[in-house]
Amino acid sequence: MNLLENLIIQSRRRSPWLYHVNSGSCNGCDIELIACLTPRYDVEQLGICLQGSPRHADILVISGPVTRNSLEALQTVCAQVLEPKVVVALGSCPASCNVFAGSPVVVGPLERYILVDVYVPGCPPRPDAIIEGIARAVAILAGKPARQTEKEAVR
């Protein structure tokens, strides 16, 4: 039984699949997330994959200050990700609405609607920071406190 649990924890740690939602982001964070997949950073060597469907994902990456139009879709997508899941807020916008704060069409910050596990601040954050954030999310997925396993999570 213990062996099986270990295997499951190992496999969750080694194969985190991401789904990315843009809720009114300026595209800066989105470009930096895509940069993680390119040859320079190559997150596939950590088993990280960007998936097309939220049903396939383990980690939901949300960028943008949450606009009024995208809120309902965002909540639907978040409900579609199967348990166990972790939510990563990408950039400063989901945390504080950043420069969009006070706009009549922005209803953020994200934490009002969805429980956020990991914040990756920055405008936009560097790919290294994004990878570190995902590593923390992976540590949460594997069921251990983030700070202790931060190094293990990146193998």
Add this chain to the structure above:
Amino acid sequence: MNLGMALLSTLIFPGLVYALPAGWLMRWMERKVIARFQRRIGPPFFQPFFDFIKLLSKTGVLRPGLEGLLMAFWPVLAATSLTVALGLLPVFPKAGGFAGDLVLLVGLLELPSICSVLAGFTSRSLFGEIGSVREAVLSIAYNLAFLMAMVAIAVDARTLQLSGLAAAPFSVGRGLALLAILLCLPAKLHLNPFSQPNAEQEIYAGPLTEYGGPQLGLWELVHSLEWVALTGLFTSLILPRTGHWLIDALLFVAVSLLLVCLLATLAAGTARLKIAQAVRFYIRWGFIIAALALIAAYILPGRGL
């Protein structure tokens, strides 16, 4: 083929005990080769295995009624049919088989594609339906060439028994038919120039958009088994036989893996075509080569058995 041999080939080699690790190895090789061509390091060796275990350990989607039952049924049916198909592969021609097992094999290899079309429609997701339509259209296009090539090989060897086909000597018709089958492999495996049905990012995940958790894990398994079965079919038809079972088995594995590298290279070097272009390609080139193979098989038959 007696019952013992049938069980042995379905469960051990080239069946489940071989096909599970081989399928994961092939998926890993595919991803690794593509990554290396893009100057990336690529996934670690055990990646497909961990993906599979992780998917099994996730919670599933609860769907009420017939829809839920059917969505759970399609991947199971596809995996079962592929397992039986693996057992039929003529790796060792002397092991026997039965008259007409070619027809059964072709049918069983086609079932997973039909299952994934039905899965997309059962899920009633818009993207699933688009993926299913693409899969159906593409499978009609490549099956025209694929089935005609299989018929050409059967005519060439004058038998419908797989062991006879595998042991038949080389001839012009057989060579052309094998070329047509090779052309159909990327489409059957949804590899890059012909990856329209599961076009990732473009239509989310095609027929599998609404699948998640253990059922998606089963589909991953189906895809791995598909790799082993289809490369295995092609390999067992081109492989020369030495008569010693161990050498034959090792040659079979080696040539299968070589074929995986070849297909992954093609996938890394090309971009996705439009669905109309892909269909045109198969109707035109696949059909012409398969038709030539059929004509050659009638006019210049191999010696047969």
